Amino acid sequence: MRWDLACGADWEHFLPGEPYELREDCVIPEDQDPLTTDEEIEKEKHLDMPTSWVRPLNVSRPDFERRFPEDGAKVIYFKRTIYERFAPYRNLIGLVRRLTTYETLDYQEPISRWEWYANRDDLLHQVRIDYRTDATEERFDKGRPDCLRSLRHRAAPSDEYELKFFHQYRFDALRTLIYHATYIKEHYDRRDDLLHYREFKNIPKDPVTKEASKLTITFATPYMADPTYGCGTYRLTQES
Structure with a gap:
């Protein structure tokens, strides 16, 4: 299949008003003035559409x-x-x-x-x-200030919210945020400091033993990303 539309051997011009100079068999002589566009269309006009037998359809703006x-x-x-x-x-x-x-x-x-x-x-x-x-x-x-992509809510007993973001447009590269009354999980993507996961876990105060409430923060970095940065999982616990 040859797609050279100017080649008259493979393609035939059907519509009037097409570029006349592209046809190999219709070269304009040097001593002849080129025709205007209207004259060219009238010269090659060979197809007339039938007139419509219905009235124009007018639709108002409210409709x-x-x-x-x-x-x-x-x-x-x-x-x-x-x-x-x-x-x-x-x-x-x-x-x-x-x-x-x-x-x-x-x-x-x-x-x-x-x-x-x-x-x-x-x-x-x-x-x-x-x-x-x-x-x-x-x-x-796309276009929200927080770059939120989707929000998923699971009812009881999980009662969990999962937020997904357009991480490539966020400065902190946050990809997924999972929120619960007792914990928060954050997943990151392609951060400069190689952080890809962080979790905040809240352990409320025990009413029986009177043990103080605890806030546990867990950091995780990928193992094979860059050995010079270090790797592994780190936990910080704060009591109140």
């Missing part, structure tokens, strides 16, 4: 923004699934789409739900809820 005739919303029912669409700015929270799956055919006992958002200040664009595990995941676009 265009509403998108859907029924109050700016549309609901589509599938087997064990409901798909909802909303016009932009119809909801104050910026919800534009929602997809819910169910266990039964009569749309009872929801399994999971996806929600899509737009035009939000916090750049939230998707939320996924899993009703079986009571887990919620929120996803964000």
